[in-house]
Amino acid sequence: MKSKGIRYSALWLSALLAVIFAVGIIVNLGLFFYAVISFSGKGREPKVSMYAEMLEHTNSGYLLPAEAADKLTENHYWAMLISDTNGEVLWSYDKPPEVPEQYNFSDIAAFSRWYLTDYPVKVWTVEDGLFVLGAPKDSIWKNPVEMSMDQLNFWPVWIVVALVCNFLVIFGVSVWMSGRRYKERDAARIEWIAGVSHDIRTPLSMVLGYAASLENDGEIPEKKRQQAGVIRQKGEEMRSLVADLNLVNRLEYAMEPLKKESLSMAALVRETAANFLNADLDEKYPIEVEIHPTAAALQTYGDRALLVRMLGNLIGNSIRHNPQGCSIRIELGAERKLFHLTIQDNGAGFTDEQLTLLRKGTKHETSSGSGLGLRIVKRIVEVHGGQICFRNILEGGCSCTVWLKAGDKR
Template sequence: MDSIKYILRRFIGSSILISLLFIILNILGLFAFSYVTFVSKYSGDLDASESKEIRATLMMLEDKVILKDGKFTLDDSSKEVLHSNKVWAMLIDNNGDRVWGFDLPKEIPSHYTLTDVAKFSRFFLKDYPVYVWEHPSGTLVTGYPKDKYTKFNLTYTIDEISQFPMLIIGMLLFNAIITFLLASFIGLKMVKSIKPIITGIKLMSKGEPVVLQEKGILSDISKSINTVSKELQMKNERLRKKEEARTNWIAGISHDIRTPLSMIIGYSGELEESSSLSQREQEQASIICNQGIKIRELVNDLNLVSKLEYNMQPLDCNKIRVSVFLRELVSEFINNNLDNDFYIELDILNEDITINADKKLLKRAISNLIQNSITHNQQGCNIKVISKSDLDFCYIIVEDDGKGMSQEKINYLLKAQNGLSEAYAKGQNHGLGLLIVAGIINAHDGKLDITSIDCQGIKTILKLPLIK
């Protein structure tokens, strides 16, 4: 939903900015057009298509029409400019008589009343667009061809002029509202098309099937998502069947091995205690029994790894007081004929820590860590088990001062936490005990961290959620 809101906000924002820019450009264009129109209408100036030469001639025409020897005359260069542009001109004295003319059409009168002058000064004279200029001897009139210009008379009252700012503000508000409504409509239409696609992508990321309607402007995208979803479902189904077959195979092999293995361990145990055998034969029977037990443990570990990886190991979670749990576990190690070269220390920093966990699996995880310290440090070492907590998590730490572990192997173990059976299948089972620990902690929504400084001992931290 957040992505939809973001797209909608961006679309509406862009539309509003574009519309505002469009309105501003139109206002600027209106003012520019009005300026050119009013200057041309009221000052008698000409549009930009006129040549610079005729502009200069008309602007100075009142000075070039002069009285000489009792007659008004115009210099030849100015006449050439007017003639080449088909502009005619005349001078009317204060009595209304035409006292001078140049290239006048035949229908142009020679005498004008005050009313006649008032009419053509703002409009046309015999359908010729004319412009009026002030002259010391009267009124100077310039005329243009009938198809050259048209003229309008714009008149406004004072009330209308005073309302003009409010009219502009109203127009701007109206345009803004229309723009917003239009942008919202377009945005909602776009969101309506995009929303199913976003929902489909989210479902597809969760592995769920997606079927979108393939219509509208985004039909190609919908079709592609449907195709990808179908292919993913097929691949997931094949993968599920494959993993299910592998899990069943491991479970079946484990079950088939247990029966003959139990017989081997049982009979070898009887031979070990049989008085009819020599001491050497009893020792050999003891070796067979111990190796059979190791094989049984490996089979159990492999089966547990497979169940943990695919979340098939049901958790029997109960409230556990960590201090009591750790004392029991450490006591079992100490009382189980622990070699004198190993010393286990328990440090409880908070007696009241409680967690919700599967006691059997958690005991297996911590036992594996302690046993690893014993197994991989045959020369002996000091082992320390610590429990502490913060506001949200319980931390169980198992550390020793033995030979430690290389950073390369630590990195491998941390990366292999989510691929336990795969790591074991590749023959990398030297750290299987730690991999099982990782699987158990992951099943409890916890986190495993392993450190070793310069291969001087190893420190493993189990981070588990507290009961609040």
């Protein structure tokens, strides 16, 4: 299981790609309809109504203005006027020879909307009869289209449904592609971290072994033995950092199997505090523990090793970042089947940068290098279904509060 940040990033990327594709589809449809409207309403095609109204009835017959006639010739159009009494052609302009000179009602009904001897035609009713405007052969495509009102009303719904379906398909494909990309990246990262940790472990063990041997060798000067002790101490810190890196990597991608059991949080808190005190902790780091009766009567269900690691990291963080010393207070209470564990000190506190990074859940360490240990704490709390809050105290120092599920002792 990936972290929330990665999942949200993948979903946002997929949604963005889907929106882009959906907008592309809408734009293409808009351009298509614009082209259809433009070609149907503009273009060079002469309008039959305009020419029918321009045809004048004079004493000598019918007359089409020279400008209109030239326009018909330019577009290879022809025209004629059919009498509404006997069906004879009263007037024509550039009429092809194969077009008849006489028509009955059946003939007019047959060609009025379609073709006349393979010529696409349009008609317009005038005072003296029927005005016919003919276009060149194979210049216009005509097809009968009929649609009920139910079908016509359904079209807008169908278009919306089609767009939604296309969006969902695109979004699904984007999620799948993004998921594959993140899986490949995560697999490469896990493999790289595991490889580096393995490569460091062997030489680091040799450094620690030689440093311990030199530190305990009474034949070398005291100063040299102290230097060997520093090397051993720093080597152990490096080994701890490598272990922390492996742990946070396993927690981040759910590679750490949880060995959950019923545990007493009160006992874990006392045990962890006692371990620090028994490890010859400097007197400038007094630890005070307060367990409320309600918390002592409840248990939690979790991984003992991880919860102890969480407590140890929080206490150790106060000690490590306050070399001048500080008082550490641990308080465990419970309310409404929920533990609230608070560990606070009166030391230097968090910087604004550290608080911002901790609250955002960023994967980057803070500038002071304190990010990895607290990141492990956050992941342990999250895998146990809890919540965590970091803050500074007005009087000085910092505080961390953890909420975990609680239940009755069995």
